[in-house]
Amino acid sequence: MLPPVIQNLDDIHQALQSLPGGDADTANKAAEREPQLTKPPGSLGRLEDISQWLCRWQGRHPPTMGAPRAQIFAGNHGVVKQGVSAYPAEVTAQMVANFEAGGGAVNQLCNAFGVGFTIDALALDRPTEDFTNAPAMTESECVDAFVFGMGTVVDGTDVLCLGEMGIGNTTSAAALSMALYGGEAQEWTGTGTGVQGPALDRKTAVVAKAVACHTGATSEPLQILCRLGGRELAAIAGAVLAARYRGVPVLLYGYVSTAAAAPLEAACPGALDHCRAGHVSTEPGHRRLLDKLGMTPLLDLNMRLGEASGAVLAVAILRGAVACHNGMATFAKAAVSGKRD
């Protein structure tokens, strides 16, 4: 289904009110096939659940995993001037070039697993405002990035891995999460690219100040995204919404990507039902955020890289699930005795 035209935040709210609910019939077909396969019932654990989830959101049975894609968005953040990152702001553009040249971790993972890859840089020469004293983006800037993200989602994608690159953006993720879900800044703020000690204290104070600056003005989740997000976060949110309409399941990875999608769920519970967490980051705020969203990550390998890397790695798990579901023999066909009553 084509997603609706979005021109402002109200349009996004309207789109959230008419989200497709997934195809329960195809999910049921997957559920009915499982007990016929030559294994004890339930013994493939989450792989069985993955097959049903893919069927529901792809809208077909058997599920397919031949055409996964990774989409990365990059943005720059005015808050970097507050000294929140271990790396200088120019690294965002340098890493975009590195991705374009195929040198990033996510490039290697996409090559290894046959996952299509696109990187889009969003106005890197115009960082967002420093959100400790002003909204990061105007509503118009946020909607532009959101619509750009929507436009990157194409029909026929079996699963979409969403990720980001942006020096300073774990500060944005922490502020956004705290503004949506409450709690203390130190519960949401982590090392990011590697800040420690006094630098981490400074980052935590920046998060607290930013949240205090904006949550008096609004508690509306999409307004929060404008004020505390960034262009790459708004683009991720847009891609998540468009994927729902286009029948594309989504794998999120990383604190930033998950925080970017969270305002949709906060505005409309169930809006992320077509999304799974590929990996939980070592950023403590990410685990906390996944708990708030009711998401259990597929992988937990102590990664904290972003770039959709943990989502692309989880594509292998999805591919294993689909291979088992589609290819295994049935008890009847293999002449294997079933379970005793």
Added chain:
Amino acid sequence: MLPPVIQNLDDIHQALQSLPGGDADTANKAAEREPQLTKPPGSLGRLEDISQWLCRWQGRHPPTMGAPRAQIFAGNHGVVKQGVSAYPAEVTAQMVANFEAGGGAVNQLCNAFGVGFTIDALALDRPTEDFTNAPAMTESECVDAFVFGMGTVVDGTDVLCLGEMGIGNTTSAAALSMALYGGEAQEWTGTGTGVQGPALDRKTAVVAKAVACHTGATSEPLQILCRLGGRELAAIAGAVLAARYRGVPVLLYGYVSTAAAAPLEAACPGALDHCRAGHVSTEPGHRRLLDKLGMTPLLDLNMRLGEASGAVLAVAILRGAVACHNGMATFAKAAVSGKRD
């Protein structure tokens, strides 16, 4: 290096005393490359550790992951007559035929991930003795199976996934683990293929009785393997030993495979340093056993199938680690600014 000739349990003990220690130089080469790659230090988490572990045990840098193999052993267990399984004993042979025809879960996973596959059935027409009142195997039977397992390991394998099929063998795994590490039978006994309620109580009582029957006679780990193991478990132990000599890292999956390898570690601490746990089973005894062995599983997806399935799935994680380690650009080559001091 060729493994030594094994003719009896003493020979195995001798082989354990002269295990190759892995190649620290190649592991160091991997460790030295990591901080040069275009990512924050440590941000690939366990993927970085995997690369170093593979280098140490493959004895080369860069590590390779082009030729992984899965080796499954099948055996039948006399203890099945005690009613410990939800499936009849003939399912072992039926599932062997299913694997040979390519219909099992592990076949689909091997196809999906390009992993070589071999299934070997060990004297299915001669189940082990019922170990509630006699040793499961004579020393000679156990050594024969061990040597058979050793012979299946071939040079040039990048990683070896070990697994099993055998109705009744989670009862063997529970008894073996309890005999090696103590504790109560209910801590080590789980649902296996799906026993619940009174059937699970019966299985637990069988485990307690078996351990009581044999641990008075010996506490020597390899004797325990003879008395409470099975042919497929002895073969796995043999394959683990041969892999160490031949420079082949091992992925274990499942309660049974891990219990099969545990006597080597109990007899010689460090004997499993070339092994990793691919996945932790929902069998509570497996998690407990991994804790005793100091192994942190790579995956936790609620699977409990055996068949090396969780190890083959973890091959994808290893492949991702190797792809990143070998293929990523360095900071110098990509002209990306490094971390600020």
